[in-house]
Amino acid sequence: MQDTTTAIHVSGLYKQFGRGKQQVKAVQNLDFEVKAGEVYGFLGPNGAGKTTTIRMLLDLIRPTSGTAMLFGESVQRNPDILKRVGALVEGATFYPYLTGRKNLEVLARSGGYYDPKRIQSLIEQVGMTDHAYRRTKGYSTGMKQRMGLAATLLGNPDLIILDEPTNGLDPAGIQEMRTFIRELADKQGKTVFLSSHMLNEIEQVCDRVAIINRGKLVREGTVSDLLSEQAQLVVEASPLDKAQAILSPHWALHSNGGVHITVEAQREDIPTIIRKLVENDIKVYEVASQRQTLEEYFLAVTQGEDNNG
Ligand SMILES: Nc1ncnc2c1ncn2[C@@H]1O[C@H](COP(=O)(O)OP(=O)(O)O)[C@@H](O)[C@H]1O
Numbered sequence: 654m655q656d657t658t659t660a661i662h663v664s665g666l667y668k669q670f671g672r673g674k675q676q677v678k679a680v681q682n683l684d685f686e687v688k689a690g691e692v693y694g695f696l697g698p699n700g701a702g703k704t705t706t707i708r709m710l711l712d713l714i715r716p717t718s719g720t721a722m723l724f725g726e727s728v729q730r731n732p733d734i735l736k737r738v739g740a741l742v743e744g745a746t747f748y749p750y751l752t753g754r755k756n757l758e759v760l761a762r763s764g765g766y767y768d769p770k771r772i773q774s775l776i777e778q779v780g781m782t783d784h785a786y787r788r789t790k791g792y793s794t795g796m797k798q799r800m801g802l803a804a805t806l807l808g809n810p811d812l813i814i815l816d817e818p819t820n821g822l823d824p825a826g827i828q829e830m831r832t833f834i835r836e837l838a839d840k841q842g843k844t845v846f847l848s849s850h851m852l853n854e855i856e857q858v859c860d861r862v863a864i865i866n867r868g869k870l871v872r873e874g875t876v877s878d879l880l881s882e883q884a885q886l887v888v889e890a891s892p893l894d895k896a897q898a899i900l901s902p903h904w905a906l907h908s909n910g911g912v913h914i915t916v917e918a919q920r921e922d923i924p925t926i927i928r929k930l931v932e933n934d935i936k937v938y939e940v941a942s943q944r945q946t947l948e949e950y951f952l953a954v955t956q957g958e959d960n961n962g
């Protein structure tokens with residue numbers, strides 16, 4: 654069935670490498686959906702199964718079971734759908750003795766979309782104007798990533814899949830990449846699927862995020878949904894033991910022995926918390942809402958998953 658609003662639909666995706674004792678369950682029953690036009694982050698620590706999933710999306714390896722659909726077509730049954738996809742997986746490979754520009758020309762010719770103006774424009778967009786006429790042999794990792802990104806865009810794909818695109822980039826390069834990815838979605842209507850183990854940068858660029866760990870989907874949602882799941886309030890009040898006694902039936906509390914207690918609650922709970930304390934003659938000096946970074950959230954979520962299967 655043709656479905657143009659869903660760019661990626663993965664269901665029950667499973668990949669096992671090897672047999673017996675050597676067996677690795679790299680991806681286990683993944684289900685997720687990426688809508689056309691969104692920037693979707695695929696987060697997980699090293700070894701989580703990100704690249705394996707992406708390789709199945711691109712028909713580079715076969716799933717053990719489950720399906721990967723792109724724009725409503727099974728990738729395995731109709732690999733032609735990959736014409737609508739540009740991908741950068743584990744760094745680009747270039748002819749080392751050709752210049753960056755020449756590499757793009759070769760790729761464009763073999764893909765049947767050679768257009769010198771477009772090549773020039775892409776080189777400018779990825780910030781490689783000064784290095785386009787150098788052999789790629791001498792490129793830094795960051796330069797290869799930039800040129801690789803230009804290469805994925807040559808055929809004007811609707812969906813761009815980037816595996817750890819900020820690897821090897823310096824902070825300024827990461828910021829540029831972020832802006833560039835946002836523009837691909839916001840100005841050109843592209844769908845971007847990007848993986849990363851670096852979370853703070855994903856937080857600012859993605860509309861939605863899936864967190865995977867040990868081959869399994871741990872959480873999925875908008876960045877703000879994921880963060881609001883685990884908000885914390887830091888409360889300074891006196892007497893503190895009385896405050897704790899009043900709040901503890903309603904919310905989980907942590908005390909570090911100082912003048913504060915940390916309350917596992919939402920921002921919306923602040924008025925109720927203050928009212929309960931004041932009604933009981935407790936002096937409230939401060940209630941601060943602590944927004945976790947996605948990085949902290951991610952660490953909490955992945956460390957909590959201690960299953961080995
Ligand atoms: N071709 C392969 N043969 C055996 N094991 C593999 C192969 N590819 C990946 N793996 C294993 O699958 C797991 C997931 O790897 P990968 O998808 O590369 O993770 P990530 O990209 O999230 O770092 C790891 O344990 C890795 O060692």
Ligand SMILES: [Mg+2]
Nearest residue numbers: 703704705816
């Ligand atoms: Mg990887």
